[in-house]
Protein backbone atom coordinates (compact mmCIF):
# COMPACT_ATOMS: atom_id res chain seq x y z
CA UNK A 369 0.00 0.00 0.00
CA UNK A 370 1.43 3.47 -0.86
CA UNK A 371 2.32 5.95 1.92
CA UNK A 372 -0.69 7.83 3.18
CA UNK A 373 0.73 11.37 3.30
CA UNK A 374 -2.63 13.13 3.36
CA UNK A 375 -3.92 11.45 6.56
CA UNK A 376 -1.98 13.91 8.75
CA UNK A 377 -3.12 17.07 7.00
CA UNK A 378 -6.72 16.13 6.15
CA UNK A 379 -8.25 18.70 8.51
CA UNK A 380 -6.13 21.46 6.94
CA UNK A 381 -6.35 20.31 3.30
CA UNK A 382 -9.19 22.57 2.15
CA UNK A 383 -7.69 25.67 3.76
CA UNK A 384 -4.19 24.90 2.49
CA UNK A 385 -5.55 24.35 -1.05
CA UNK A 386 -8.05 27.23 -0.89
CA UNK A 387 -7.12 28.47 -4.39
CA UNK A 388 -8.14 25.10 -5.83
CA UNK A 389 -11.63 25.39 -4.27
CA UNK A 390 -12.43 28.70 -6.02
CA UNK A 391 -15.45 28.44 -8.34
CA UNK A 392 -13.23 29.73 -11.17
CA UNK A 393 -11.10 26.56 -10.75
CA UNK A 394 -13.77 24.01 -9.80
CA UNK A 395 -16.59 24.97 -12.19
CA UNK A 396 -14.74 24.42 -15.51
CA UNK A 397 -13.50 21.01 -14.29
CA UNK A 398 -17.02 19.97 -13.26
CA UNK A 399 -18.43 21.25 -16.54
CA UNK A 400 -15.82 19.31 -18.54
CA UNK A 401 -16.38 16.06 -16.61
CA UNK A 402 -20.19 16.37 -16.63
CA UNK A 403 -20.11 16.84 -20.41
CA UNK A 404 -18.04 13.63 -20.81
CA UNK A 405 -20.20 11.69 -18.34
CA UNK A 406 -23.46 12.59 -20.12
CA UNK A 407 -26.10 10.32 -18.61
CA UNK A 408 -23.42 7.93 -17.25
CA UNK A 409 -21.56 7.71 -13.94
CA UNK A 410 -18.10 8.87 -12.88
CA UNK A 411 -15.34 7.37 -10.72
CA UNK A 412 -12.82 9.71 -9.05
CA UNK A 413 -9.43 8.24 -8.15
CA UNK A 414 -8.15 10.00 -5.00
CA UNK A 415 -11.49 11.64 -4.21
CA UNK A 416 -10.06 13.43 -1.16
CA UNK A 417 -12.41 15.86 0.57
CA UNK A 418 -14.77 15.96 -2.41
CA UNK A 419 -13.55 19.17 -4.07
CA UNK A 420 -14.71 17.94 -7.50
CA UNK A 421 -16.86 14.90 -6.60
CA UNK A 422 -19.41 16.89 -4.57
CA UNK A 423 -20.20 19.59 -7.17
CA UNK A 424 -20.17 16.95 -9.94
CA UNK A 425 -22.62 14.85 -7.96
CA UNK A 426 -24.74 17.97 -7.32
CA UNK A 427 -24.86 18.40 -11.13
CA UNK A 428 -26.69 15.06 -11.29
CA UNK A 429 -23.75 12.81 -12.24
CA UNK A 430 -23.59 9.67 -10.03
CA UNK A 431 -20.07 9.75 -8.54
CA UNK A 432 -18.05 7.11 -6.70
CA UNK A 433 -14.59 7.67 -5.24
CA UNK A 434 -11.55 5.58 -4.36
CA UNK A 435 -9.40 7.04 -1.60
CA UNK A 436 -6.51 5.88 0.58
CA UNK A 437 -7.04 8.31 3.44
CA UNK A 438 -10.01 7.74 5.73
CA UNK A 439 -9.33 11.14 7.33
CA UNK A 440 -9.76 12.87 3.93
CA UNK A 441 -13.05 10.99 3.40
CA UNK A 442 -14.22 12.01 6.89
CA UNK A 443 -13.73 15.63 5.84
CA UNK A 444 -15.88 15.01 2.76
CA UNK A 445 -18.55 13.31 4.83
CA UNK A 446 -18.92 16.45 6.93
CA UNK A 447 -20.05 18.35 3.82
CA UNK A 448 -23.51 18.69 2.28
CA UNK A 449 -24.32 16.14 -0.42
CA UNK A 450 -21.60 13.67 0.61
CA UNK A 451 -24.19 10.94 1.20
CA UNK A 452 -24.64 10.69 -2.56
CA UNK A 453 -20.96 9.91 -3.21
CA UNK A 454 -19.99 6.28 -2.57
CA UNK A 455 -16.43 5.65 -1.40
CA UNK A 456 -14.12 2.64 -1.57
CA UNK A 457 -11.15 2.90 0.78
CA UNK A 458 -8.03 1.60 -0.95
CA UNK A 459 -5.19 2.22 -3.39
CA UNK A 460 -6.54 3.57 -6.66
CA UNK A 461 -3.87 1.67 -8.59
CA UNK A 462 -5.44 -1.63 -7.53
CA UNK A 463 -8.73 -1.17 -5.61
CA UNK A 464 -11.83 -2.37 -7.42
CA UNK A 465 -15.39 -1.15 -7.53
CA UNK A 466 -17.82 -3.77 -8.79
CA UNK A 467 -19.17 -1.77 -11.71
CA UNK A 468 -18.02 0.27 -14.70
CA UNK A 469 -18.25 3.99 -15.39
CA UNK A 470 -18.54 6.37 -18.34
CA UNK A 471 -15.71 8.48 -16.93
CA UNK A 472 -12.81 7.75 -14.59
CA UNK A 473 -10.87 10.87 -13.56
CA UNK A 474 -7.71 11.76 -11.64
CA UNK A 475 -7.14 15.49 -11.05
CA UNK A 476 -4.83 17.95 -9.29
CA UNK A 477 -1.56 16.11 -10.07
CA UNK A 478 -2.69 13.06 -8.09
CA UNK A 479 -1.20 10.59 -10.61
CA UNK A 480 2.21 11.80 -9.35
CA UNK A 481 1.40 10.50 -5.85
CA UNK A 482 2.19 7.09 -7.34
CA UNK A 483 5.98 7.18 -7.15
CA UNK A 484 6.96 4.32 -9.48
CA UNK A 485 6.31 3.72 -13.17
CA UNK A 486 4.85 0.31 -12.29
CA UNK A 487 2.26 1.90 -9.98
CA UNK A 488 1.32 4.51 -12.59
CA UNK A 489 0.90 1.80 -15.26
CA UNK A 490 -1.20 -0.22 -12.77
CA UNK A 491 -3.35 2.88 -12.24
CA UNK A 492 -4.01 3.18 -15.99
CA UNK A 493 -4.83 -0.53 -16.08
CA UNK A 494 -7.22 -0.13 -13.14
CA UNK A 495 -8.85 2.95 -14.71
CA UNK A 496 -9.33 1.11 -18.02
CA UNK A 497 -10.85 -1.88 -16.20
CA UNK A 498 -13.48 0.45 -14.68
CA UNK A 499 -14.51 2.02 -18.02
CA UNK A 500 -17.55 1.14 -20.08
CA UNK A 501 -16.79 0.58 -23.78
CA UNK A 502 -16.33 4.07 -25.23
CA UNK A 503 -15.73 5.50 -21.73
CA UNK A 504 -12.94 7.97 -20.97
CA UNK A 505 -10.08 8.29 -18.49
CA UNK A 506 -9.24 11.93 -17.69
CA UNK A 507 -5.99 13.07 -16.06
CA UNK A 508 -5.14 16.63 -15.00
CA UNK A 509 -1.44 17.01 -14.22
CA UNK A 510 1.33 19.61 -14.40
CA UNK A 511 4.10 19.56 -16.97
CA UNK A 512 7.37 18.91 -15.08
CA UNK A 513 8.92 22.30 -14.28
CA UNK A 514 12.43 21.24 -15.31
CA UNK A 515 12.86 24.22 -17.68
CA UNK A 516 12.97 26.42 -14.58
CA UNK A 517 15.89 24.49 -13.11
CA UNK A 518 19.29 26.09 -13.87
CA UNK A 519 21.96 23.56 -14.92
CA UNK A 520 23.36 21.80 -11.87
CA UNK A 521 20.51 22.94 -9.54
CA UNK A 522 18.01 20.51 -8.00
CA UNK A 523 15.80 22.92 -6.04
CA UNK A 524 13.06 25.19 -7.40
CA UNK A 525 10.89 27.41 -5.15
CA UNK A 526 7.24 27.53 -6.27
CA UNK A 527 5.54 29.51 -3.52
CA UNK A 528 6.95 32.20 -1.27
CA UNK A 529 4.67 34.36 0.88
CA UNK A 530 4.97 35.66 4.45
CA UNK A 531 3.07 32.59 5.73
CA UNK A 532 4.11 29.83 3.32
CA UNK A 533 7.30 28.62 1.70
CA UNK A 534 7.16 25.83 -0.86
CA UNK A 535 9.86 24.33 -3.02
CA UNK A 536 10.49 21.29 -5.19
CA UNK A 537 13.60 19.18 -4.78
CA UNK A 538 14.37 17.11 -7.87
CA UNK A 539 16.00 13.71 -8.10
CA UNK A 540 16.46 13.63 -11.86
CA UNK A 541 17.73 10.05 -12.00
CA UNK A 542 14.71 8.70 -10.11
CA UNK A 543 12.22 11.06 -11.84
CA UNK A 544 11.01 12.18 -8.42
CA UNK A 545 10.26 15.71 -7.21
CA UNK A 546 9.82 16.13 -3.47
CA UNK A 547 7.37 18.96 -2.73
CA UNK A 548 8.23 20.64 0.56
CA UNK A 549 5.84 23.04 2.27
CA UNK A 550 6.45 25.15 5.38
CA UNK A 551 3.46 27.06 6.77
CA UNK A 552 3.83 29.63 9.55
CA UNK A 553 0.70 29.99 11.65
CA UNK A 554 0.75 32.10 14.84
CA UNK A 555 4.52 31.78 14.98
CA UNK A 556 4.45 27.97 14.72
CA UNK A 557 5.89 26.14 11.71
CA UNK A 558 4.04 23.24 10.12
CA UNK A 559 5.64 21.10 7.44
CA UNK A 560 4.39 18.78 4.70
CA UNK A 561 6.67 16.92 2.29
CA UNK A 562 5.53 14.50 -0.40
CA UNK A 563 7.38 12.63 -3.17
CA UNK A 564 5.91 12.92 -6.67
CA UNK A 565 6.82 10.91 -9.75
CA UNK A 566 6.59 13.62 -12.40
CA UNK A 567 5.65 12.34 -15.83
CA UNK A 568 5.53 13.72 -19.38
CA UNK A 569 2.46 13.51 -21.61
CA UNK A 570 4.21 11.09 -23.98
CA UNK A 571 4.89 8.62 -21.17
CA UNK A 572 1.25 8.83 -20.09
CA UNK A 573 0.18 8.17 -23.70
CA UNK A 574 2.34 5.05 -23.70
CA UNK A 575 0.80 3.88 -20.40
CA UNK A 576 -2.63 4.43 -21.94
CA UNK A 577 -1.66 2.46 -25.05
CA UNK A 578 -0.35 -0.41 -22.87
CA UNK A 579 -3.81 -0.67 -21.33
CA UNK A 580 -5.80 -0.46 -24.57
CA UNK A 581 -6.77 3.23 -24.31
CA UNK A 582 -6.07 5.83 -26.99
CA UNK A 583 -5.71 9.60 -26.77
CA UNK A 584 -8.98 11.37 -27.60
CA UNK A 585 -8.02 14.94 -26.67
CA UNK A 586 -5.42 16.95 -24.78
CA UNK A 587 -5.91 20.53 -23.57
CA UNK A 588 -3.84 22.93 -21.50
CA UNK A 589 -6.73 23.31 -19.02
CA UNK A 590 -10.39 22.56 -18.35
CA UNK A 591 -11.45 25.51 -20.57
CA UNK A 592 -10.00 23.63 -23.58
CA UNK A 593 -7.15 26.07 -24.17
CA UNK A 594 -4.97 24.47 -26.88
CA UNK A 595 -2.03 22.49 -25.47
CA UNK A 596 1.34 23.86 -26.66
CA UNK A 597 5.01 23.78 -25.72
CA UNK A 598 4.29 26.72 -23.36
CA UNK A 599 1.54 24.90 -21.42
CA UNK A 600 2.30 24.36 -17.72
CA UNK A 601 -0.28 21.59 -17.28
CA UNK A 602 -2.61 19.43 -19.30
CA UNK A 603 -5.98 17.78 -19.19
CA UNK A 604 -5.76 14.57 -21.21
CA UNK A 605 -8.59 12.26 -22.20
CA UNK A 606 -7.99 8.67 -23.28
CA UNK A 607 -10.83 6.51 -24.55
CA UNK A 608 -11.61 2.83 -24.29
CA UNK A 609 -12.64 1.45 -27.69
CA UNK A 610 -16.37 1.07 -28.20
Ligand SMILES: C[S@@+](CC[C@H](N)C(=O)[O-])C[C@H]1O[C@@H](n2cnc3c(N)ncnc32)[C@H](O)[C@@H]1O
Nearest residue numbers: 374414415416419435436437440459460476481
Ligand atom coordinates in the same frame (compact mmCIF):
# COMPACT_ATOMS: atom_id res chain seq x y z
C1 LIG B 1 -3.88 16.24 -4.16
S1 LIG B 1 -5.12 15.35 -3.29
C2 LIG B 1 -6.49 15.57 -4.41
C3 LIG B 1 -7.83 15.32 -3.75
C4 LIG B 1 -9.01 15.63 -4.65
N1 LIG B 1 -9.01 14.81 -5.84
C5 LIG B 1 -8.98 17.09 -5.06
O1 LIG B 1 -8.91 17.36 -6.26
O2 LIG B 1 -9.03 17.95 -4.17
C6 LIG B 1 -4.66 13.66 -3.57
C7 LIG B 1 -5.61 12.68 -2.94
O3 LIG B 1 -5.32 11.38 -3.45
C8 LIG B 1 -5.22 10.47 -2.36
N2 LIG B 1 -4.30 9.42 -2.77
C9 LIG B 1 -2.96 9.54 -3.03
N3 LIG B 1 -2.46 8.37 -3.44
C10 LIG B 1 -3.49 7.49 -3.44
C11 LIG B 1 -3.60 6.10 -3.76
N4 LIG B 1 -2.55 5.41 -4.21
N5 LIG B 1 -4.81 5.52 -3.67
C12 LIG B 1 -5.90 6.21 -3.24
N6 LIG B 1 -5.85 7.54 -2.90
C13 LIG B 1 -4.66 8.15 -3.00
C14 LIG B 1 -4.72 11.29 -1.20
O4 LIG B 1 -5.00 10.67 0.06
C15 LIG B 1 -5.48 12.60 -1.43
O5 LIG B 1 -6.75 12.56 -0.85
